[in-house]
Amino acid sequence: MDIELLKTFIEVTQVRHFGRAADNLFLTPAAVSARIRQLEQMLGVTLLHRIRGNIQMTAEGERLLPHAKKLLRAWSETLEDLSIKLEPETHLTIGTTASVWQCELPELIQTLLSISASRGLSVESLSHLELITQILAQQLDLAVVLDLPQHPELHAIKIAEQELTLWSSAETSSPSTPYLFIEWSAAFAAFHHKRVAGIEPRLRTTEAALGIQFMAQAAASAYLPSTLALAGRDFYRVADAPRFVQPIYLVYKAGREHDAALAPVLATLK
Numbered sequence: 001m002d003i004e005l006l007k008t009f010i011e012v013t014q015v016r017h018f019g020r021a022a023d024n025l026f027l028t029p030a031a032v033s034a035r036i037r038q039l040e041q042m043l044g045v046t047l048l049h050r051i052r053g054n055i056q057m058t059a060e061g062e063r064l065l066p067h068a069k070k071l072l073r074a075w076s077e078t079l080e081d082l083s084i085k086l087e088p089e090t091h092l093t094i095g096t097t098a099s100v101w102q103c104e105l106p107e108l109i110q111t112l113l114s115i116s117a118s119r120g121l122s123v124e125s126l127s128h129l130e131l132i133t134q135i136l137a138q139q140l141d142l143a144v145v146l147d148l149p150q151h152p153e154l155h156a157i158k159i160a161e162q163e164l165t166l167w168s169s170a171e172t173s174s175p176s177t178p179y180l181f182i183e184w185s186a187a188f189a190a191f192h193h194k195r196v197a198g199i200e201p202r203l204r205t206t207e208a209a210l211g212i213q214f215m216a217q218a219a220a221s222a223y224l225p226s227t228l229a230l231a232g233r234d235f236y237r238v239a240d241a242p243r244f245v246q247p248i249y250l251v252y253k254a255g256r257e258h259d260a261a262l263a264p265v266l267a268t269l270k
Contacts, residue, residue, distance in 0.1 A: 002038075003071070003072065003075050004035065005035050005036075005038060005039040005042070006039070006068040006071055006072055007025070007072060008021065008025060008027075008032055008035040008036065008039075009035075009036060009039055009047065009061075009064070009065075009068055010065070010068055010069060010072065011024055011025055011032075012032065012036065012048065012055060013048075013055075013057060013061070013065055016054070016055040016056075017055060018032050018033055018055070025133075026129050026132055026133050036048060043060075043064070045058070045060040046058050046060065046061075047060055047061035047064060048061055091120040091121075091122070091261060092112065092120065092121050092122070092141050092142070092261045092262075092265070093121075093122040093123075093124070093139075093140050093141045093142075094112065094121070094122070094123055094124070094140065094141060094142040094143070094144065095123070095124040095125070095126050095130075095131050095134060095135075095140045095142070095143045095144075096123075096124075096125065096126075096131065096143060096144040096145065097125065097126065097127065097128055097131070097145070097146075097206070098125045098206075098207055098208070098209065099146075099182070099184065099206060099207060099208040099209075100144050100145070100146060100248070101125075102208040102209065102212075102224070102225060103160070103162040103225050103246075103248060111265070111268055111269065112265065124140070127206075128145060128147060131143040131145060131251075132145075132149055132151070132154070132251075135154065135251055135252065135253055136151070136153060136154070136253060138253060138256075141252065141256070141259070141261055141262055142250055142251065142252050142262070142265065143250070143251045143252075144159075144248065144249070144250055144251075145248075145249050145251055146184055146185035146187075146188075146246055146247070146248060146249070147185045147186050147187065147249075148247070148249055149251055152254075153253055153254050154251055154252070154253060154254065155251070155252055155253075155254050155257075156249040156250065156251045157249065157250045157266070157269055158247050158248070158249055159248055159249065159250045159269055160247075160248040161245050161246065161247055161248065162225050162226075162227070162245070162246045162248060163225065163226040163227070163243055163244070163245055163246070164184060164188065164223045164224065164225060164226070164243065164244045164245075164246050165223065165224070165225075165226045165237055165238070165241065165243050166196075166221055166222070166223055166237070166238040166241035166242075167215070167221060167222060167223075167224045167235045167236065167237055167238065168215075168219070168220070168221035168235065168236050168237075168238055169215040169216065169218070169219055169220055169221070169234060169235055169236075170219035170220075170221070170236070171234070171236055177219055177220060177221050178202035178203075178218070178219065178220040178221070179199045179200070179201050179202060179220065179221050179222070180201060180202060180203045180204075180205070180211045180214060180215065180220055180221065180222035181201035181203070181204045181205075181222070182205060182206070182207075182208050182211045182222050182223055182224070183204065183205065183206045184208075184223070184246055185246060187246070187247070188223070188244055188246060191242075191244045192223075192244075195242040195244075196241075196242065202220065208224065211224075212224070215235065221238065223244065226243070250269060252266070
């Protein structure tokens with residue numbers, strides 16, 4: 001059985017609202033509803049009554065709840081036991097989105113490597129939602145993100161700023177040059193809506209590398225880091241285009257400031 005189905009069921013029974021459960025789990029209400037349906041189909045029973053927004057457990061739901069909590073505790077203890085046995089106490093895990101690595105973060109990378117040189121360092125590339133979920137579940141120690149998360153259990157340190165400017169692979173950029181909208185962050189999207197209105201993107205993507213590859217093959221323009229190494233590429237900065245300063249944040253779960261793996265990193269970066 002997918003443990004996430006039980007976790008979703010427990011959350012819905014606690015808040016008695018699909019929307020609030022979705023917010024707490026960083027899911028959409030539709031995804032929460034789908035998980036509950038999947039669990040019901042798997043067990044062959046109805047677990048919840050949904051009447052005009054009022055969520056009530058059925059008799060079967062009442063009987064499942066203590067078992068679900070017991071299974072979740074057992075799973076958590078299993079993960080904790082395995083992590084203790086398989087990884088050294090100071091092993092550091094960090095995650096970020098693929099596009100963040102297109103930004104220039106040499107100081108952060110060197111800091112992490114030097115601090116964790118004798119301890120081990122794992123780096124994962126995940127979506128923003130997956131990063132936040134895994135930080136809260138303590139499956140990741142740190143996440144480098146471009147959007148400041150609004151969650152009471154998360155702390156963030158602003159570690160850098162990256163200027164984004166409009167680049168073109170056509171020497172003379174014009175309104176007819178295909179435009180690629182790279183979704184750097186929600187803040188960048190708001191800036192883009194206000195300052196770069198009227199341009200219909202040919203392509204929208206969250207992957208900066210895909211946009212760069214497209215520009216290398218055909219005339220196009222996109223917002224890229226102003227310090228991005230473009231050696232060997234015929235890219236030209238559009239001088240009169242508005243620029244955006246993108247903050248970069250290091251995120252960790254509140255209360256972990258004194259963990260052996262995190263304390264040296266946070267002390268250095270702060």
